[in-house]
Amino acid sequence: MKVCAVAPGRVNLIGEHTDYNEGFVMPAAIDYTVTAEAAARPERCITVYSEGFGEGESFSLDRLERDAGEVRWIDYIKGVCWTLEKGGYRLCGAHLSISSRVPVGAGLSSSAALEVAAAAALAALSGHALAPRELALLCWQAENEYVGVRCGVMDQFAVALSRSGSALLLDCRTLEHQHIPLPLDRCRLLIVDSRVPRSLAASEYNRRRAECEAAVEQLSGLLGRPLRSLRDVSSEEINRVEEMLPPPLGQRSRYVIEENERVAAAAAALRAGKLQEFGRLMFQSHAGLRDLYQVSCPELDLIVETAMGTPGVLGARMTGAGFGGCAIVLLEAEAAAEVEQRLGEAFARRGWRKPHFYLTSAADGLNVSREAR
Numbered sequence: 001m002k003v004c005a006v007a008p009g010r011v012n013l014i015g016e017h018t019d020y021n022e023g024f025v026m027p028a029a030i031d032y033t034v035t036a037e038a039a040a041r042p043e044r045c046i047t048v049y050s051e052g053f054g055e056g057e058s059f060s061l062d063r064l065e066r067d068a069g070e071v072r073w074i075d076y077i078k079g080v081c082w083t084l085e086k087g088g089y090r091l092c093g094a095h096l097s098i099s100s101r102v103p104v105g106a107g108l109s110s111s112a113a114l115e116v117a118a119a120a121a122l123a124a125l126s127g128h129a130l131a132p133r134e135l136a137l138l139c140w141q142a143e144n145e146y147v148g149v150r151c152g153v154m155d156q157f158a159v160a161l162s163r164s165g166s167a168l169l170l171d172c173r174t175l176e177h178q179h180i181p182l183p184l185d186r187c188r189l190l191i192v193d194s195r196v197p198r199s200l201a202a203s204e205y206n207r208r209r210a211e212c213e214a215a216v217e218q219l220s221g222l223l224g225r226p227l228r229s230l231r232d233v234s235s236e237e238i239n240r241v242e243e244m245l246p247p248p249l250g251q252r253s254r255y256v257i258e259e260n261e262r263v264a265a266a267a268a269a270l271r272a273g274k275l276q277e278f279g280r281l282m283f284q285s286h287a288g289l290r291d292l293y294q295v296s297c298p299e300l301d302l303i304v305e306t307a308m309g310t311p312g313v314l315g316a317r318m319t320g321a322g323f324g325g326c327a328i329v330l331l332e333a334e335a336a337a338e339v340e341q342r343l344g345e346a347f348a349r350r351g352w353r354k355p356h357f358y359l360t361s362a363a364d365g366l367n368v369s370r371e372a373r
């Protein structure tokens, strides 16, 4: 038997830096995917060939400890084998072949797509039927505990559970999710890669997480009740006590609390077919990320400002962790060429490299197919 698993990258439409605060996110899968093809082999050994890196690697399923040193692409695959086996899903040996069309290092979750595709292919080949939600959790665990990146649950869930034509509304506390149809008949999503390397992303990401945790502790005291996360605080409450928090905890908390409320408003706007309103919330989200949460950068701000001034654009914001990577622009299909041209010119005027553009629809999440041989 041969198994083929295809998993997409993702953009986040709204709900940024809320997942690790047990809040709400609304990502969508994109038209760029990772494909993992697996065929069984007799010994408990996995050989992997990566088309993108042009190299092969192999490891034994009985020796899955992580090698010391820098994270390499193979660690994502070893990591999912490790969590699958630890979760009681014993794997058989396999030849695994990986090819990726998801831009790497741009904040489009190429690593979550690799994890989910590889885990799905290896699990199916070994005869395990895992629900996408369980697969997403095991991949998230691999990224946190094996690879050592402390991310929230959004990326793996978006990759595993998204549905074509819809956004995925995910409650990151209960993990309940809903597919909300995007009324995109005449509209598109334009992904704009700023091409700014996300060198600060890891350290600043961890710093923001620590700030949120510190804010929760102080807010518990100020509000006089035990809080588990910023999810448990309303905007009326933060209005009352923000001044009493030491900087920057007040503005960080305000951003997260307001962003959670924006996700609820964005879901309501989509359900009512109000795409203009959805776009307005995207602009507001970006302003919060820039001014309060401070995870944007001049290039991402320029993309959003330029888009805002272009006819046919409904909304725009940075997407993902920030400090470089991508922004998304929600626009009428005919406006894409004009937006691309204006952005190219605006970047050139500042002497910056031309951004990369990817036009996408809201795509399907993970897809697994089996072929008898």
Ligand code: GLA
Residues within 6 Å of the ligand: 012, 015, 016, 017, 018, 019, 020, 151, 152, 153, 154, 155, 320, 321, 322
């Ligand atoms: C990264 C993380 C996600 C999420 C976003 C910010 O993409 O992997 O879990 O925290 O940043 O919204």
